[in-house]
Amino acid sequence: MTRLLERLLGRLPIGWLQLTHNRARLYAAIAGVSFANVLVIVQLGIAGSMTTATLRQYQFFNADIMISADDANSLSEGGNVARQWMYQALADPDVSAGMPLYVANLIWDRPEGQVSLQAFGADPGLRGFYEPVLADKLGRATLLNAAIIDRKSRNLDAGELAGIRPHSPLTFEYGGKTITLYDTISGGGGFVADGFLFMSDQSFLNLFANRTSGAPDHILLKVSQGADVAAVVARLRGAIADKSLRIRSYSTARDEELRYQNTQRPTGLIFGFGVVIGILVGIVIVYQVLSTDVAAHLREYATFKAMGYGHRFFLGIVLEEAMILAMFGFLPGVIVATGLLNLLNAKTGLPIAMTGEMAIMVFVGTVAACALSGAIATRRLTAADPADLF
Numbered sequence: 109m110t111r112l113l114e115r116l117l118g119r120l121p122i123g124w125l126q127l128t129h130n131r132a133r134l135y136a137a138i139a140g141v142s143f144a145n146v147l148v149i150v151q152l153g154i155a156g157s158m159t160t161a162t163l164r165q166y167q168f169f170n171a172d173i174m175i176s177a178d179d180a181n182s183l184s185e186g187g188n189v190a191r192q193w194m195y196q197a198l199a200d201p202d203v204s205a206g207m208p209l210y211v212a213n214l215i216w217d218r219p220e221g222q223v224s225l226q227a228f229g230a231d232p233g234l235r236g237f238y239e240p241v242l243a244d245k246l247g248r249a250t251l252l253n254a255a256i257i258d259r260k261s262r263n264l265d266a267g268e269l270a271g272i273r274p275h276s277p278l279t280f281e282y283g284g285k286t287i288t289l290y291d292t293i294s295g296g297g298g299f300v301a302d303g304f305l306f307m308s309d310q311s312f313l314n315l316f317a318n319r320t321s322g323a324p325d326h327i328l329l330k331v332s333q334g335a336d337v338a339a340v341v342a343r344l345r346g347a348i349a350d351k352s353l354r355i356r357s358y359s360t361a362r363d364e365e366l367r368y369q370n371t372q373r374p375t376g377l378i379f380g381f382g383v384v385i386g387i388l389v390g391i392v393i394v395y396q397v398l399s400t401d402v403a404a405h406l407r408e409y410a411t412f413k414a415m416g417y418g419h420r421f422f423l424g425i426v427l428e429e430a431m432i433l434a435m436f437g438f439l440p441g442v443i444v445a446t447g448l449l450n451l452l453n454a455k456t457g458l459p460i461a462m463t464g465e466m467a468i469m470v471f472v473g474t475v476a477a478c479a480l481s482g483a484i485a486t487r488r489l490t491a492a493d494p495a496d497l498f
Contacts, residue, residue: 141393147382161297162369206329227305260296309321419486442470
């Protein structure tokens with residue numbers, strides 16, 4: 109390793125030799141950097157699962173424009189929208205189709221405990237509004253109280269869900285009525301519910317007696333091929349009488365909810381705060397190690413300084429140590445964090461996973477944090493007077 113670093117640096121790897129001189133301190137430093145990496149990666153993984161879960165519910169549907177109530181910050185929150193606005197929107201020459209979307213939380217009482225399902229009700233005949241896989245399966249949900257369930261739902265037996273077929277459906281009771289599950293689709297539990305449930309609008313209104321067909325949660329619109337979505341949105345905002353409605357492109361609605369979940373909901377703020385704390389912990393750990401190392405070798409540095417070596421020389425040595433700690437602490441941190449994320453995925457059912465993008469981000473962040481710590485640690489050398497150290 110010494111020879112390799114000597115070739116790369118073009119000089120004696122003083123930083124490496126200083127770190128390896130005290131093996132116990134080196135191992136402790138690597139463990140500290142690894143711990144910080146684990147903390148950051150786990151927090152990023154959990155925060156990423158919120159993003160994945162939020163985007164997944166939008167991926168079930170295929171629309172260009174969404175009309176929602178003014179307080180609808182997400183698909184599952186907010187008031188209702190009068191269905192009459194859909195008919196007014198359809199009067200626009202570039203709006204080709206519209207579909208009311210009903211959303212509610214359905215609790216499935218089981219002997220093992222309750223399962224919360226985010227239920228969507230919509231017209232299964234409007235196939236163009238669904239992702240292809242869901243569009244094909246919703247044809248089986250035209251019967252009253254028939255539904256398609258998310259086979260990745262938490263707190264449900266995966267083997268039981270895997271056995272659901274049109275010829276071998278699964279039934280359960282809700283509100284004194286029998287719901288028949290004819291097929292499954294891949295979704296995944298999130299922070300709002302344990303999974304998803306899809307049914308026709310008629311089944312939805314039959315199961316949720318307090319809901320009416322004239323007041324869906326959202327209205328989805330499709331525009332004609334080649335039409336400018338932004339221009340249509342602008343015209344609809346001027347044409348529809350209720351100015352309190354949120355009329356947005358479907359992609360804008362998705363992005364706004366994602367931003368809302370990450371910056372305004374307590375869970376998103378907590379995860380983001382955890383990432384910041386992990387970074388600060390890493391900076392402090394590396395700074396303490398490098399600062400201690402600088403103090404331990406202050407006389408040697410003073411000798412170099414008396415010989416005419418400048419601050420850049422000392423900065424290079426300390427940054428060399430910082431980069432070594434970053435690289436040696438990264439790999440074990442990733443290994444441990446990947447194991448923890450897989451364990452969390454298995455135990456919670458959240459879409460938590462280690463990704464290459466996350467690994468690159470954390471590595472770059474680790475290098476930057478270690479470099480910053482190294483730069484701060486060398487400030488003591490700037491003010492050091494060789495004459496005072498002997």
